[in-house]
Amino acid sequence: MSYSYFEQYDDERTDKLRESFSEIIQNVGENPDREGVLKTPERAAKAMQFLTQGYTMDAEKILQKAIFHEKYDEMVVVKDIELYSLCEHHMLPFFGKAHIAYIPNGKIVGLSKLPRVVDVFARRLQVQERLTHDILECLNKTLQPQGVAVVIEAVHMCMMMRGVQKQNSATTTSGFRGQFEKQETRNEFLKLISSDLR
Ligand SMILES: Nc1nc2c(ncn2[C@@H]2O[C@H](COP(=O)(O)OP(=O)(O)OP(=O)(O)O)[C@@H](O)[C@H]2O)c(=O)[nH]1
Numbered sequence: 001m002s003y004s005y006f007e008q009y010d011d012e013r014t015d016k017l018r019e020s021f022s023e024i025i026q027n028v029g030e031n032p033d034r035e036g037v038l039k040t041p042e043r044a045a046k047a048m049q050f051l052t053q054g055y056t057m058d059a060e061k062i063l064q065k066a067i068f069h070e071k072y073d074e075m076v077v078v079k080d081i082e083l084y085s086l087c088e089h090h091m092l093p094f095f096g097k098a099h100i101a102y103i104p105n106g107k108i109v110g111l112s113k114l115p116r117v118v119d120v121f122a123r124r125l126q127v128q129e130r131l132t133h134d135i136l137e138c139l140n141k142t143l144q145p146q147g148v149a150v151v152i153e154a155v156h157m158c159m160m161m162r163g164v165q166k167q168n169s170a171t172t173t174s175g176f177r178g179q180f181e182k183q184e185t186r187n188e189f190l191k192l193i194s195s196d197l198r
């Protein structure tokens with residue numbers, strides 16, 4: 001279970017969230033004493049802490065611990081990194097995939113740290129644009145690469161389950177720094193992430 005490392009819940013926060021969720025259950029018209037929902041405030045309190053654990057994490061530190069000096073200076077691409085976040089307007093999920101590339105400048109980073117950085121920023125209340133920007137700027141600052149690129153494709157439950165109720169729309173956001181600001185490099189990256197090669 002790749003995510004089981006997060007088993008620590010802050011007792012004070014769990015208590016407060018439990019009370020909040022108990023009120024929500026009553027306020028939506030449900031009977032909080034019904035057997036099926038008796039433990040729901042506790043479960044929801046823990047689920048919400050899991051989904052927002054990014055606030056307690058430091059993405060730069062995660063990267064710093066796994067930087068190696070290496071002369072490789074071609075593009076490194078990690079694509080199809082699944083992500084789950086919560087939109088800050090409705091606190092409903094938005095989810096999809098992130099694609100990340102960087103061109104090292106004497107330093108490479110452990111590959112698994114790229115998805116970890118995605119999770120640190122996704123597990124908060126977010127908008128897709130800021131999520132994209134947070135990941136981009138963190139990688140740019142910490143790795144100081146020749147270039148970095150981030151593309152996120154996601155669907156927003158707040159546009160599907162409610163509101164405008166569009167089931168087939170997806171949102172793409174992107175950010176490019178350094179070498180990726182050049183058309184040729186950017187195109188190579190976009191071609192790599194659109195190929196089926198795994
Ligand atoms: N730019 C951006 N907008 C988002 C994101 N997630 C949700 N939204 C939008 O946030 C907006 C909030 O608009 P409001 O008019 O205040 O909220 P609302 O009345 O619930 O809007 P509707 O969703 O249109 O019913 C909506 O247009 C959402 O689609 C995101 O990641 N980025």
Ligand SMILES: [Zn+2]
Pocket residue numbers: 087088089090091092156158159
């Ligand atoms: Zn929303």
